Amino acid sequence: MTLIQLKEHIYSELSILYPSTEIQSLLTIILKEYLGLQRIDIVTRPKLVIPSEKIRTITDVIHRLKTHEPIQYIIGNTEFFGYPFDVNQHVLIPRPETEELVDWVIRSAREIEGKGITNPLSILDIGTGSGCISISLKKNLVSANVSAIDISKKAIDTAQENAKRNKVAVEFITQDILATTSLPKTYDIIISNPPYVRELEKELMHENVLNFEPQKALFVEDKDPLVFYRKIAQLSKLHLNHNGLLFFEINEFLGNEMIQLLDSYGFSNIQLKKDMFNKNRMISAKKLYHG
Ligand SMILES: C[S@@+](CC[C@H](N)C(=O)[O-])C[C@H]1O[C@@H](n2cnc3c(N)ncnc32)[C@H](O)[C@@H]1O
Structure with a gap:
């Protein structure tokens, strides 16, 4: 999966539950915490390939967000x-x-x-x-x-x-x-x-x-x-x-x-x-x- 595809995946999974402004800030946190990236990287490096073990971790994060668990507890800090x-x-x-x-x-x-x-x-x-x-x-x-x-x-x-x-x-x-x-x-x-x-x-x-x-x-x-x-x-x-x-x-x-x-x-x-x-x-x- 590429970075731009990951972004689209996150939006499509969370859009029923979260307003788009909140998805934006969740995306920013996920990129920083799990990939060491910034949101601007989606624009400058859209075709960056994300390793499959990272995708698995992020899929688990998405699953937890769907249960309404706060992102701060998922990443363990604020x-x-x-x-x-x-x-x-x-x-x-x-x-x-x-x-x-x-x-x-x-x-x-x-x-x-x-x-x-x-x-x-x-x-x-x-x-x-x-x-x-x-x-x-x-x-x-x-x-x-x-x-x-x-x-x-x-x-x-x-x-x-x-x-x-x-x-x-x-x-x-x-x-x-x-x-x-x-x-x-x-x-x-x-x-x-x-x-x-x-x-x-x-x-x-x-x-x-x-x-x-x-x-x-x-x-x-x-x-x-x-x-x-x-x-x-x-x-x-x-x-x-x-x-x-x-x-x-x-x-x-x-x-x-x-x-x-x-x-x-x-x-x-x-x-x-x-x-x-x-x-x-x-x-x-x-x-x-x-x-
Ligand atoms: C509203 S939280 C505030 C936490 C933190 N100070 C903050 O501002 O985010 C209230 C805190 O009071 C603690 N607490 C509840 N009952 C208490 C008690 N009887 N004696 C001492 N602390 C208590 C809870 O464990 C909790 O950490």
């Missing part, structure tokens, strides 16, 4: 905040909205560092998954001490590998945050993207998310969707330093409830922020007293 991350069925695939939260934290942390009072900063990421938040923070805030917690040992193993891959030191802890009554120390910044999708929102979600991503990373019970936020707010009251900051990624439908929750725990400077899709997606608050 990019977040410009850094490479291994991903597998034990960790959520990092989302672009979370990059915006990380960017917000980095800018706030640099402001604190600029004042020269708190150095090095101490940061905790709760529900770290692939480690995308904690590792990206450590890459950008090099003198900060960064720790990260997850309930899943397999997620922590993946995050540890990702820290090695990105050459940063992050302290990883396997721990159930809901069963935690106190944290190991106090922090200047606590950040979390906890599970926040209600069971009732399942029908809005795609098969690739529902069938392949870890349910424990995503869903909370309809009757108590803020369970993680309440617990983390409680712990933060005890374990954030004076003037410490709390950052959350949140359910777009629960912005007002989140403001109320943080207010009820006595946090100040509560700021709700929209993501690039204009959805209420992140919130921050400050602890102005020891409580």
